[in-house]
Amino acid sequence: MSTEQLSATAGAGHAPSARRSGRGPLALRFALRELRGGLRGFAVFLACLALGVAAIAGVGAFSRALTDGLAREGATLLGGDAAFSLVQREASPEEYALIASGGRVAAIATTRAMARTGSGETLDATLAEVKAVDSAYPMVGALELDPPQSVPNALARDGEGEGKAFGAVVDPALAERLGLKTGDHFRLGDVDLVLRGTIVREPDALSTGIGFGPRLMVSIDALRASNLLQPGSLVRWQYRAQLADPAGLAAYVERVQHGAPEAGFETRTREAAAPRLENNVRRFTEYLTLVGLTALLVGGVGVANAVKSHLDAKRGVIASFKSLGAPGLTVFSIYLVEVGLIALVGIGIGVAVGSALPFIANAAFGHLLPVPIAPSLQPGALALAIAYGALIALAFALWPLGLAHDVPVSALFRERVETARRRPRRLYVAATALAVAALAGLAVAASQEPRIAIYYLVAAAAVLVTLRLVAVGIMALARRLPRPRSTALRLALANIHRPAALTPTVVLSLGLGLTLLVTLALIDRSLTRELSSRLPTEAPSYFFLDIQSAETDHFASWLRHQAPEGEVEVVPMLRGRIISMAGRPVEEITPPPEFSWVLSSDRGVTYSPDIPEGSTVVAGDWWPADYAGPPQVSFEQEIADAFGLKIGDKVTVNVLGRSITATIANLRQVEWERLAINFVMVFSPNTFAGAPHTSLATLTLPNGGDPAFERAIGRAVAAQFPAVTSVRVKEALVQIGEIVGNLLTAIRGASLVTLLASVLVLAGALAAGQHHRVYDAVVLKTLGATRARLVAAYALEYAALGLVTAVVAVGAGAAAAYVVVVYVMKLGFAWSTATAVGAAAVALALTVGFGLIGTWRALGQKPARILRDL
Incomplete structure (x- = not known):
């Protein structure tokens, strides 16, 4: 019997008197006594819990700090206490007076237009997001300029009469594109502007949008x-x-809305100054929380491995407890308390790191954020992280702890005797199921979108079960394969399927992390292909906006003359805000999250006698070209289905201050990816008869067009039609690609937390499994095996496991990416051989590297000490 066993036995012998002396519960006393020797063997346990808890706590705390900042700075971000927006028209004097009845009012106008310099061959033009302000701007916050100056002075006109320019300030990027410096002149439409400075900080940038x-x-x-x-x-x-009375905000907004019911105002208040940003923050927080939970789930495998390895090492001590009359439930309680205390340490580390993350992020990147934040301790986020960590530790520890209940007394005489029981008693199975159910319930209850949480839980369970089945299949296949003549191959094959093999742990821990990375990499590849290769050859070369209806025909004929080989399409365009659907006001409609944009702002609408290119009628009938009856509308099918709309339902849209109700005549499928001119709503031609509107035109050049020719067309349009806005599609796609790329980079970076957890679990599992390697190595070396042959056998085993895991991960990741790209994003899927090869390389490097590091130590063990216990 070892010294450790004698010590534990002596302690157990004094247990009754200790209990009577009131020194605490028996399980707690023995757990603390064992922990005096340190936390050796629990490094992966602690790291996995700390990593996952820190991710969840940090994300929750930072998100809360950001949303608190949005709420606190709402008036500054909005530029006032309330804002009322109209499209394509100014407020009438009566509407303006109604808005001004509550206090001061500032008017802002935003549009897109071409800023240009030079003329003729030297003309240079670029798209700009124009923001025109009155003398009251900014009412809240401060516009910071370089050089510093007041807003009225920066935008003032140099006297009166011809040749007197208006002042302007620009984003530094615009000055760089046009080669402007302070004092230089440039033009916007028909007006001459002089650059007075550049914008350092625009307090209400979020409220006017980013274009x-x-x-x-x-x-x-x-x-x-x-x-x-x-x-x-x-x-x-x-x-x-x-407002003169900020406390009366709700009553004021209601008064304006009821006072001008037909105005079609889009209303926002300081309490929700940037709703889209808040929604994006919530969604990204949801995603990052699920990433942290995934890391915890992977870490749970490490928890189970650590607990099992620890209990294997304590078999003699447990047998000593049993020999002195300790019931199995007492043994279970002792080690449950011990594992719980260690888990508290890991959770505490994670909470400490997570609490510090918002402060670190604010110090490092706070100046890049759109709103100032004030990081603080967030009890709710920390409590959620603690609950997740505790439930993960409990759910994954109960099963191996339950096995300790039935360790036989015979383990005193042969420490490595394998117990026949492979499954704990029903009590512990039920407790494990209860912990898993509690974890799932917490994930759903804490989610802001329970539907997504449920999908995640189902997917996570499916992946875990699938990986487990794959591991079982690999072991079964290895067991049935013919035995090769090579000793190293035969040994490697046997190690894959033998009892206590590392196969399930390697496939589960490494497979989950690799699957996530492959999924993201293939989504990235598909998006990159869509944005950089296929779309430009199919999409228009240019979109032209704000073509006045009086000069539409002249513009189209001029453009066809400039680009005779190009295809020109022109359609009328208005902006409208949906007021009601199927008799229900939009205020009473809760849209599906992915379609909330339909009701959040005004939409582009058009009218047409013909079915638009790229659209296919799938339900109902298109109206005749000479239709002159009540207004009808064609609705995009997917959006109609999302809102439960059908043929015959009525939709009311506010356009130019008039509410127009139209009957849904048909539903269309739209090929949005072609970037042809298309709209969610297309009205019958007579609906907007006589309404002022502009036209939208596209120019599609053969084979995507020559870049030099495209730029020449842009300059010619800017010179001939200064009021027309030109949007070069390739430049827009580059910007979209940069946004998507940055988002994917952020997601990949966050997902590395899961891969790191997988690596930790893999390393811990391989380290924990080395005691099997020690005995194998000693026996085989005693029988004459050389170190080189053993290293070769183990390297082949690890390489086979890594390669199979990589194949599984690539297959699962490709399937997940295909579903997301094809069915969610509605794009074409692109395969990447480099991603598959990279995943295989990572898997092989990790498994062979970690495996051989531990194996080399095992090969160095002295035979005498090991052989005594056999």
Whole structure:
């Protein structure tokens, strides 16, 4: 009997008197006594719990700090206490007076237009996001300029009469594109502008939105002088109110809405100044929390491995307890308390790190965030992380702890005797199931979108079960394969399927992390191909906006003359806001999360006698070309299905201050990926008869067009039609690609937490399995095996496991990416051989590397000590 066993036995012998002396519960006393020797063997246990808990706590705390910042700075971000927006028209005097009844009002107009310099061959033009402000701007916050100056001075006009330019300030990117410096002149539409400075910080940038071009800020007088304000022009007017009585915000908003029911205002308040950003923060937080939970689930495998390895090493001690009369439940309680105390240490480390993450992130990247944040301890986020960590530890520890209940007394005489029981008693199986159910319930209850949490739990369970079945299949296959003549191959094959083989742990821990990375890599590859290769050859080369209806025909014929080989398409375009669907006001409709954008703002609408290109009618009938009856509308099928709309339902849309109700005549499938002109809603031709509007045109050049020719067309349009906005599709796709790429980079970086957890679990499992390697190595060396032959056998085993795991991960990851790309994103799937090869290389490097590190130590053990216990 070992010294450790004698010590534990002596302690057990004094247990009754100790209990009577009131020194605490028996399980706690023995757990603390064992922990005096340190936490050796629990490094992976601690690391996995700390990593997952830190991720969940940090994400939750940072998200809360950001949303608190949005709420706290709501008035600054919005530019007032409330904002009322209109598209394509200004507020009437009565509407303006109604808005101004609560306090001060500032008017803001935003549009897209071409800023240009030079003329003729030297003309240079670029798309700009124009923001025109009045003298009250900014009512809240401060516009920081370089050089510092007041807003009225920066935007003032140099006197009166011809040749007097209006002042302008721009985003530094715009100045760089046009080669401008302070004091230089440039043009917007028909007005001459002089650059007075660049924008350092725009306090309300989020409320006016971020577009494809850099910011150009002028006065409203300058915008009027530019002649860009024409009937039907795509200009958004926003009227911001700073209330004399901020506490009466709700009553004020209700008064304005009821006072102008037909206005079609899009209303926002300081309490929800940036709803889209808040929604994006919530969704990204949801995703990152699930990533942290995935890391914890992978770490749970490490918890189970660590507990099993620890109990294997304590078999003699447990047998000593049993020989002195300790019941199995007492043994279970002792080690449950011990594991619980260790888990508390890991959870505590994770909470400490997670609490510090928002402070670290704010110090490092706070200046890049759109809103100032004030990091603080978030009890709710920390409590959630603690609960997740505790439930994961419990769910994965109960099964191996339950096996300790039935360790036989015979283990005192042969420490390595294998117990016949492979499954714990029903009590422990039930307790494990209860812990898993509690974990699933917490994930659903804590999620802001329970449906996503349920999908995640089902997918996680399916992946875990699938990987387990794959491991069982690998072992069964290895067992049935013919025995090769090579000793190293035969030994490697036997190690894959023998009792206590590492196969299940390697496949599960490494497979999950690799599957996630392969999925993200293939999604990235598919998006990159869509944005960089296929779309530009199919999509238009240019979109032209704000073509006045009076000059539409002239513009189209001029454009066809400039590009005779190109295809020109022109359609009328208006903006409208959906007021009701099927008789239900939009305020009473809860849209599916992925379609909330349909109701969140105004939408582009058009009318047409013919079915638009790229659309296919799938239900109902298209109206006749000479239709003159009540308004009808064609609705995009997927969106109609999402809102439960059908043929015959009525949809009310506010356009130019008028509410128009139309009957759904048909449903269309739209090929959005072609980037042809298409709309969610297409109305019958008579619906907007006489309404002022502009036209939208596209130019599609053969084979995607020559870049030099495309730029020449852009310059010619800017010179001939200064009020027309040109959007070069390839440049827009590059910007979209950068946004998507940055998002995918952030997601991949966050997902590395899961891969790191997988690596930790793999390393821990291989280390824990080395005691089997020690005995194998000693016996085989005693029988004459050389070190080189043993290393070769183990390397072949690890390589086979890594390669099979990589194949499984690539297959599962490709399937997941295919579903996301084809069925969620509605794009074409792109396979990447480099991703598959990279996954295989990572798997082989990790399994062979970690495996041989531990194996080399096993080969160095002295035979005498090991042979005594056999």
